Structure formats: C-alpha cells, structure tokens
Amino acid sequence: MSFLNLKADRSKYPQRDADGKMQIDLDSHKFVKLWQGPNHPGVTGNMSVELTLAGDEIVEAKTHVGYLHRGFEKLIERRLFIQGMQTSIRMCVAEPDSNEYVYCTAIEELSNVEIPEMAKWIRTLILEMARLQSLVRVVPGQAGTFGLGLGVQWGVYMRELILDRFEELTGGRVYHMFMTPGGVRGLLPDGFKTRMEENLKEIESFAHRIDDLIFNNVVFKKRAVDTAVIDPSWIDNYGITGFVARSAGFNRDVRKSFPYLIYDQLDFEPKVMEYSDIYNRAKVRWFDILTTVDLIRQIMRKMPEKGDFKAQTPNVLHWTAPKGETYVRSESSRGEYGMYVVTDGTNKPRRVNLRGVSYTHAICVLEDLLVGVNIADVAAVMVSLQTCPPEIER
Amino acid sequence: MSFKDVLIPFKAWGNFFKEPVTLKNPMREAAPRYRGFHKNNVNECIGCGTCESICENEAIVMIPVDSVETKNGDSGLRPMVDYGRCCWCGLCVDVCTTNSLSLSNEYTWVAEDPEEMKYIPGVDKKPWDENEKGWKKPEGNFSYYPLERPHMQELHPEDRDHSFIEIVKGYSDEEALLEADRCVECGICTATCPAHMGIPEYIKAIRNKDVEEGLRIMYETNPLPEICGRICTHKCETVCSLGHRGEPISIRWLKRYIADQVPTSKYAEVLRQDSVEQNGKKVAIVGAGPAGLSAAYYLRQLGYSVTIFEKLIAAGGMMRYGIPEYRLPYDQIDKDVDYILAQGVDIKYNTEIGKDIAFEKLEQDFNAVYVATGLHSGRSTRVPGSDHAMVFQAIDLLRKITLGEPIEVAEKVVVIGGGNVAMDITRSMARLQKIKYGKVNVIATALESEDKMPADREEIVEAREENAVINPGWGPREIVVENNTVKGLKVVRCLSVFDETGRFNPSFDEADTNFFEADMVVESIGQGADLGFIPASYMEKLEKDPRGRIKVDPHTYQSSLEWLFMGGDIIEGPDVIHGVANGHKAAKGIDLLLNK
Amino acid sequence: MNTLIDRLAKLFSISDVVHQRPNLAFVTTPMENTIHLITHLRDRESFSLFVMLSCVDWIEDNQFQLTYVLNNPTEKIDVGIRCFINRDSATMESAHYLWKQVATYQRELKEMYGIDFPGSPRVDESFILEGWDNIPPMRRDFDTKKYSEETFFPRERPQSNDPAQYMKSKLYPDE
Ligand code: SF4
Ligand code: SF4
C-alpha cells in the first residue's frame, strides 16, 4: 500500500527486563529526550509531552500540564452560586458553554429550580453553536498538524462566523456567560435565524471543500491512515468517550444515552465508525459538523418564538442550596464533559469538580498511544484526540 | 488512495478568485447586545452598591462623587469600575436596582497608563456615554431577585367591617423568609428611618432564621418593635432600593414578624439585660407615650432610676388612645410596654403634673426631667357651626373608644381631614355604624386631592373596602345647623393647598360647591400640644424659636433649662418612630448632662 | 436502580443512599469495602466506565470524602460511591489497576489534598504544581487569597465605601 516505508524495525529498542519494564539508559546515546510544548502551536493548548525517542520513534511519553493552572475549582468554592458561573467557564476556553451548562444545571438541580422551556431551547442552541465553532476549527486543524495551513485558515474563518452569531445572541464572542442559574439572559435577537442560516450554508459549503482538500488528499491519507490506532478494548479500560469512542465503533453520545435539555425532541444520529486511526477520528468529527449544522437548523425551526427564559430564583445575593451532591454531564465536541458539585447548605458550593474529556484523553490515552509513533506525528495525535489542557488543570 | 487524491485538493485554488473575508480597519461596530464599556445614568443611580456586591472580581468600588449630594434614598456614592479586574460579565448591569447601569457596545480604548482604565461611569466623561447600544438588563420580568412582595394575609372586608379585630395577619415563617430574601442588604433605608434602625441587619437575621438576634438588633434602636411593626409610618420603605424596579421591601411587616415570633416570656432571656449597674441618679418622665417609653428604656440601660408620670390609666399615649385596635391590638402594646416597665421603670398612672404633682417638685426631686406629653387637643376648623354639640374632635372620640366610654354614633357622619387620624376615626365610625345600624354612612373629606392626601394609601383603600366614602379635594365652609340639629357640611372645591413658596395657603374655587349630609361631624385636621402644666415662671425662662415654639438642642433634646428635656410629638413628628428616636437621643443627652 | 441498590445492600454494607435522579444514586460505604465494591460493580454489574474520582474536604468533621462515579453504559445509569477517610492520616487503597485513568486522579488527589494512594503509579510525581512548598492547596484551610497576596504583587484596590456607613457620616454623624 505504501510506496515509502518510514517505519523501520526498532523492536529491539528499548530492551525490556525480565518483568517487561523498559530499559531506557539515556547515557547509552540510543535515546533522546525531547520536550514538545508547552508553547502553543504544534501542541493543543499550553501543555507539553516529555518524549523519549529511539531514533525518530517514540518509546515513552509523559504528559505534563500545569502551565495554566489557575485553581478555578478552588476559586468557585469562595464564590456565590451566581458568581461561580463566570469563573467556571474559564475551565475550557475552546468551548466554554459546556461549563455554563453543567454548572448551571448542577446548581439548579441542587436547589430545585426548574428552568422554563424557552431557556432549554436556547441553551441547546448555544451548546450546538459551541460544538460547531469548535469542530470547524479543529477538523481542518488536523491537516494543519501535517503542514496544510490553508484548512486551518478556513477553520478560523468559519469559527468567526459562528462567533459573530454568538456576539449577537449573547453579547460576547469567546466567553458568552449567557446561561445563568435559572435560565438564560435573553431571547434571540430579531433576524438572528436568517443570519444564522446564511452562515450555516457557508459552513456547509466549506465543509465539502474541506472534504476535498483534506480527506481526499494523498498526503493527509498517507500520514493519517493507520497512524495511532486505538484498539476497541481501550475504550472502557481508559474511560474514552465522545468522538474517539465513536470512531472505534462505540455508539456513545451523552445526548443520546442521557438526553438532556430538549435533545430528545431532535432527530439525529451521531456518526459511528469502525476503526479509530487519525484519519477516522478526523472524519467522524467532519460528519459531526454536518450533524451539528442540521441540529442547529432543527432547533431554530422547532423552538418556540416567545416565552419566559428565566425562572424566578431566590435573590442571587443570598442564594443558598441545601446539602447535596450531583454529577451532571453533557456531550461536548470532545466527549463527556461532566461536573460533580457538592453543596453544604451555605451560599457557596462546597466542591465543584470538572470531569474534562482530556483528563483521560490527554494523559493515559495519549501517553500510551504515542508509543511507537513517529516524532513528526505527535501533534497530529494530540489533535486527533482534541486534547485541551485547561480542562485538565482546572 | 488514488491519483484522484492528488488532484482533488487543488480545487482549493478556486478561492484565489474570491473576495477576501478579512476585515479592514476601522474596527467594525460590535453587535447591539455586545458587552463593552460601562455607562451609568448618574441621576438614576442611588449608590446602593448592589453592583459592587455581585461583582465576583471586586472590579467595582463605591466612591463619593462631588456632583452628587448624599440625601435620603441616595448614598451619594457611585460605582467605579476597574478594567484591570472586570471580566465584562454584565452581572452588575443585570442586578442594578435602578436600571441605571448598562454596558455600551464600544470595545476599543487605548491608554498608555493602565491606571487610567479605572473610572466612574457617567461621572468621568467617556466617548461612549451617548452610545445607546450595548448590554442592558434583559427584557421582560428578568430579575435576579423577586420584585414583588409575598401577599400579606388580611381579613376580608366583610369579616372585619363590624369588629375591631386586627386586620393584618402578619407573615408566616415562609412568607417572611421570602420577603427577607429579597433585600439586597444595601442599607440605603437606615438613614431615612428616624431611629436609624439596623434594617438590613435584622432582615438578615430573619434569613438566618435567628429571630432572637433580630430582636436584639431592633432593641438597640427601638424598644417598641411590636408596635412599630404594625403602625410605623415606614418612611424607610419609600427609599428602599427595590422600590425603583418593584415593590419595596416590607420592612415594617418584617419587623413585626420578628417581634411576633418571640414570646413575651423569652424577652428577658433573649435580650440579656438583667445586669445594669445603677448609678443612683433619678430622671422623671412626663407622659408614657412612645417618646417617654423609649427614653425610659434607654435610661434604664444606662443605669438611671426612672419615674414616669402618666395622666391616664394605662401607658402608650397616642398608640393606645389614638390608634384603633384593628390596626394595633392592645395586647401588642402591652407586650412592648410591659417589657420596658419590667426593666425597673416606676410608673405613676392617673397622675397629672400640675394637678396631682407640682412641676416644681419634679425639678426638686429629680436630676433631670423629660417632657413628652404629645399632642392631645384637637384643632377645630372654626367654620360656622363647629361649636355645635354634634361636632366632635376625632382624637377625643378615639380616646373614648379605647377607654370604653360611650360615644355618639349618628346614622350619617362626615369626617373632615385627610390624615391617618382622620382615616382612623372614619373607619372606627364605619364599624360602629355597622354594629349599630347594620349599614355604613360615613364620608371623609379633605382639603388635599386624593394623590396628595397625607394618609397612607392602604388606609384609604381599606376604608373604601369597608364602605366608607372618601371624597377629597374640598374645603369646609360651614356646618349647616337647622333647628339646632346638624344637617351637613357645606364645602367648596379646593384647588391647591400650598402656595408656590410651599406655605400652607389653600386656594378655592368658590363656584364649585358641594354639600355632605350629616347628623354628626368629626373634625380631624390636626392636634396641638397642651403645655399648660408648665408654670409661667418656667415658660418665661425657656428659649423659643421665632414661631414661638420651645427650642431644644437637635441632638440631645435639651431645652434652655439645663435639667429639662423635651421630645415626642411636641417637638417633631407626629408619629411613633420619631418619638422613639428622640426619646433615645434624649436619654443619651441626659446621660451626657448627668455623667459629665 | 432500586434493585441494584438492593442487590448491593445484600453483599456490602452501604448506607446514606440518595437517589439524586432516576439514573444517578449515591451510596456510602466504609473505606475498607470501597475498592471491593467498585470492582464488583465493574465485573458483575457492567459498570464498565469509570467516570471520575473526586474529593470533598469536610474539614469540620476532620474527614475527606472520596467519591467514585461509575457509569453503566448499557443500562445508562450512574452510581457515586462515597467513602470517608481520616483527614490527618489521609491514605486510601489504590484502584489504579481497575482502569487506566484512575492513576491520574489519584496523583492529582495526592498533590491537591495530600491523600496518599500507596502503589499507584507516579503518585508522588508532581502533577500540576511544580515546586509547591505549601499545604496541599485544595484543602479548605489553604487560603488562596492570602497566598496570592503574599506571593505576588497585588495591585492596590481603592477603598470602597459602605452606603449605610457613608450616609451616616454625611447625614447624622453624631447619632
Ligand atoms: S461586568 Fe462583571 S466583572 Fe465587570 S464590573 Fe460588572 S460584575 Fe464586575
Ligand atoms: S446597583 Fe445600580 S443603582 Fe446601585 S450603585 Fe450600582 S449602578 Fe447605582
């Protein structure tokens, strides 16, 4: 199949001892230690991987995070419930709305607040818009890791289109802070749906061009196919969720298995593929772009025109929640994004703990997946798992 | 993989012929909802600091502003925003109690010095001050705190119009919690309360389900919480921050709630006041009304021995003898009064100064004297016919009702006056008529037009619910008497009550007349003080103001005679809470005099 | 869900069952039993997915609460297993061999709360904080604000004024 075989047999390095443990002796000059990151381009966000190489092949990888740690979970423990919202969003930069959703929902669940129908629709719309802006940037970004910059620029452009809509709807481009415990902070502005539809058309057309540019590209195929394959046995063992699980044949999607908001009223089937290599992990997300475009259309078509969008909550300055705990999850573009929240009867949460997708994908999965991978493909493997350090070091 | 895969990607060259999508300078305008730089309508802002409380980044501090005066309902402070901290969440806008704060959609500001990016919106002029676009509080009934009060349970008109049972039932635990939850703890109300009660503090105690702490807080400034919790004129509520967008906090009912929750038997234990050191000095108080009682309470706290001289058979003054029982039941007066008296206050009932005891004796026997005798003589309109036997003073009738003495109840009654006392007698007469005749026929008329009537709004509404007629905007001209019986009241249209300078100087339209039929007329246009018990020799020595009223120090209520203090309605008010406040101040003033 | 809890109650000592949602329940079990129970859930009750491990500091009771959230992807239900460990000698049996990612959680808990999981791979390596020289920062008694004020160079915040106090000073200073 391949006319250039880059993969020489290095099976004798590193040698293993009787227990099967790798013997890496840096002084033997057979190995090189190399840090990829924590500068941002070439890795996903500010993290780094400590690589041990034999030649140009990785024999050991260790993920290092800590370049961002801002202690948000700790800060939220000192914030009123309403204030925790604005802090929680910063735990994931690329798709902050999942934070808004899980945080608000956990607080609402623990204080027995029921949000109005309209708020559910708008929240769903926001979550899908967030998914879309994340996917359109990261899918072409996969080709970017192999040196194809054009797709990345298209991706950034498409993302900006959605950010324009976010700006119009929520008043913010990157951090939206539009959900609030009890509902949302407004209705759709006039003409929003028309402008959104125009953007969706544009994105669809770009999606097809991306298909041409990337997925039918000989270089991309050459590098992505059969690289960093995830064995189906890993899925449960490593706690893999989201598109990575779907690319390996597991139909796992929180929107389907634990339908939240109004997902049970929408008609969609998340794409499932059978073989999880870099190519399919990108392709499955390419299908997700189309699904998401369709979902946004469905939402805009089915949602009510008017209605209350926020329940009357207690005075936010004194809001207290009874003692309790819960775990709330949502499906982000990367996988299961959950939050464990504990309240102790005061006006501040006792504990807020985010379960970021990358907590597994960027650490135990990445570390094991990189073994045997060529040094040139490390960034590609990271993007293929859509690793995101802010959700690891909350 | 095929040869096609080599060619297809080159389709991207098609973009070469397309318009670039990049944006050119100048920067595009942001969306109409964009959260950009802050704006504040300084005239609407009241400096409540709620925006500061909500800001999770401590980006707002409240700063005094020269151009804004501190007055009732406005702290004179204005929020200053620090863009070194702000995250543009807009919570401050959404929570603002007056809707004065908003964000413009302007987002570019270049400054050499980062400290410049700290400013008082609306005061420090900025180019975006006039920008109408940007984030505003979301439309509709969006609010971060409930804007409406929980409904207060009351007796229905048909259940109350024939009896003197208390109308307002008071908040349940749940309702009180809901209402206390609404308070934003700004403290704007405290300055307006004449007694400067710790309002946000005792409301907080309700939220913490600690009514005992609430009671302790109230007693720091007001020893009559059961009473004030029912009939206070609640000036504080007129300035409450929440009143700008919704209903003000029901401060009065919350006060009542606290006092209602603590049974009399627990007061001593809750207030923990048994060990006051006695200083052996003696103070006499004339009149057991709110001012006298308040002074007595705080003097006892300071260790003085206190004797009150009360003309009537029970303490309470106007609270007992003026305010009808359906608004303020006697047992509730007793609850407050008895607790004060239980602090070791010596009270002499049925004792009139100048008759039973000479005023001079007070000077001799006591170190200081506090006179708070109140306003108990009704003023007459002096229109023709007002000297008829079927023309009464409201205040006399109310006193007799309390004392259980029989009073005249005619079939048709007209009340002259638009204040709360007029409403009290109107509604009392309506009840007595209902009991006696099975139907109500009482008309209350006032000089002021309805929107300017001094009575509380709910008094007017409830009077009407009880079938009394309120017909304001008329000036009395004559009480028509034929064959020595009262026939009714002739009135003319009153155009305005005050002239341009704000002086009482009513103008009338003589052509527009009316006649209210009546067998009995009650006058309720105000009361005066009767200081006849102070001998002329003292009166001469007392300094007066240009209008002939006795002058007292505004902080200590000390007169020009060092040992003589005066307060209550004869000095300011008239209402209970002013009496409480100046009684407290007089107690401190007396302490200042005797303890120096 | 109820039948599951009943089955578990027969085999393990569990208490404080809270049915938070129809598909989410929390139970408490003594720390000696916890890993045993989790293994049972994984191997016998199809809770094949490990969702997360979290810790709550109940400083007032001198206890840490560890919460293991497990998911059964077939039945679509979650169970949260709580166990309480002593805050002073915070040590817990390691569960790293059950799922790959558990070791990461345990490593973070060691760093952030000071809970030891003997035998867990790389548990002593720093995870997020390099060169940390204070008490584990997620413990309730660690004061973030104080720490940052002492460690960094706080920019001065102008003195704010309390409306009620300020009005008193302006309108009735002597009372
Ligand atoms: S926008 Fe948010 S962060 Fe900024 S001052 Fe207002 S409340 Fe504070
Ligand atoms: S909340 Fe509004 S009214 Fe109150 S101080 Fe802030 S801007 Fe002024």
Ligand code: SF4
């Ligand atoms: S009662 Fe009103 S004015 Fe007073 S502290 Fe509460 S909200 Fe502010």
